[in-house]
Amino acid sequence: MHPMDDIPIRPLKFDPAATDPVWSKSSPEFAMFINALGVDVPHFERFLVRVMRAYRDDIDDPKLLQDVQAIIGQESHHAFNFTKWTQRLSQRYPRINEINAACGDVFAKFALRDKKFQIGFVAGYETFTFLGGLIILQRYRELMDNADPVLRALWVWHQVEEVEHGAVAFDFYRTFYAKHEWYRKWMVVLAFSHILTETFKAYAPMVRGEGLYQKPRKALKAWRFFCGFGFDLAKSALPVLKRNYHPRRHPICNDEQNPIAMAWREHYRRGGNVLELNDQIMGLLQRT
Numbered sequence: 646m647h648p649m650d651d652i653p654i655r656p657l658k659f660d661p662a663a664t665d666p667v668w669s670k671s672s673p674e675f676a677m678f679i680n681a682l683g684v685d686v687p688h689f690e691r692f693l694v695r696v697m698r699a700y701r702d703d704i705d706d707p708k709l710l711q712d713v714q715a716i717i718g719q720e721s722h723h724a725f726n727f728t729k730w731t732q733r734l735s736q737r738y739p740r741i742n743e744i745n746a747a748c749g750d751v752f753a754k755f756a757l758r759d760k761k762f763q764i765g766f767v768a769g770y771e772t773f774t775f776l777g778g779l780i781i782l783q784r785y786r787e788l789m790d791n792a793d794p795v796l797r798a799l800w801v802w803h804q805v806e807e808v809e810h811g812a813v814a815f816d817f818y819r820t821f822y823a824k825h826e827w828y829r830k831w832m833v834v835l836a837f838s839h840i841l842t843e844t845f846k847a848y849a850p851m852v853r854g855e856g857l858y859q860k861p862r863k864a865l866k867a868w869r870f871f872c873g874f875g876f877d878l879a880k881s882a883l884p885v886l887k888r889n890y891h892p893r894r895h896p897i898c899n900d901e902q903n904p905i906a907m908a909w910r911e912h913y914r915r916g917g918n919v920l921e922l923n924d925q926i927m928g929l930l931q932r933t
Contacts, residue, residue: 649893652809654718656915659726659799659920665810666737667855668793674870675788677855679781679800680734681847683727684741685840688748689770690724693717694754696763697817707739709816716810723803730799740850760821765828768818769836775811775892776881778804780874782903790927798922805906812892830886837882841875905930 669676694717702708735741755766781788781804789797818829848871857864884895908930913919918926 647893648903649810649812652712652715652719652806654715654722655723655802655919656718657726657802657920658722659729659795661730661733661795661799664733664793664796666734666851668796669789670791670828671786672788672870673855674867675849675874676792677851678844678868678871678874680730681851682775682777682840682844684731684734684745684847685748685843686774687724687727687731688752690720692752693720693767693771693814694724694762695756696767700760700764700817700821704722704817704820706820709813709820712810712813713817716813719806719810722881723806726799730796734851738850738854741847743841744847744850745915747846751839751843758915761825761828764818764821765832765903766836768814768829769832769834770840771811771814772833772885773837773840773844773878774807776878776885776895776897777813778807779895779897779903780877780881782808782906783897785905794921797927798920801909801922802907802919804860807910808903808906815892826888833882833885834927837879842876845871 667676697713697717701710701713707723711723719928722813731745735745740775755763758766781800789800820829848867852858852864852867857867881897884890909919912926912930922930
């Protein structure tokens with residue numbers, strides 16, 4: 646079974662209020678990077694929901710319409726939880742309030758753009774949430790093996806679902822603009838630039854706020870991680886620019902699903918606790 650064959654809506658609500666923002670001891674740099682990316686993410690997710698609701702009535706394919714309904718549900722719950730986490734981050738890093746407001750202004754302007762831009766940008770941005778999900782799950786031990794159970798649970802859930810609906814925005818774009826392949830590729834490049842720029846804006850005050858500039862080696866390590874993860878995202882997107890590309894056929898997404906993702910889905914299906922993934926639960930998931 647392909648990971649994109651099923652897109653269930655899981656109405657989860659996490660409580661990260663007491664969590665240290667640098668929540669991964671395995672990779673503090675990853676914690677800051679994904680925190681910084683997470684400031685922009687809920688604004689995009691609400692934008693995606695608005696765009697797909699606005700144009701879903703023009704879809705003739707019943708399977709795609711079902712998938713669109715599912716991604717709307719998943720992304721709505723993502724946005725709710727990440728907005729709460731941004732509020733927590735703003736307590737530690739005051740500049741996040743300003744950066745968060747600016748992200749909202751950007752997507753408010755995007756909402757005034759034409760239909761083609763809106764649908765294209767959604768497809769371009771979802772390229773990287775999908776690829777990021779795959780990369781993070783593949784590098785779980787390196788990035789999150791020793792981490793806060795609530796934030797680890799939040800990001801595992803998010804990445805599993807981003808992979809599940811990784812083809813929906815792509816297929817949504819093709820429904821309207823299948824012949825405009827060049828524009829889709831341009832939107833991939835534009836979305837990558839947007840994501841890296843917005844993540845940089847939030848990452849810089851986090852590096853400063855953690856006092857890393859007083860420890861040059863740690864500051865260098867933090868920025869090396871930022872550049873390295875950005876490079877990995879860009880490299881993973883190269884197949885996206887090829888002719889006849891489809892997310893289901895991406896080299897790192899196939900029928901051999903990530904074992905943690907498969908075990909997490911089964912754990913959720915059986916009613917297991919997915920709001921806090923402590924070391925014991927993760928140990929069981931990794932042995933499943």
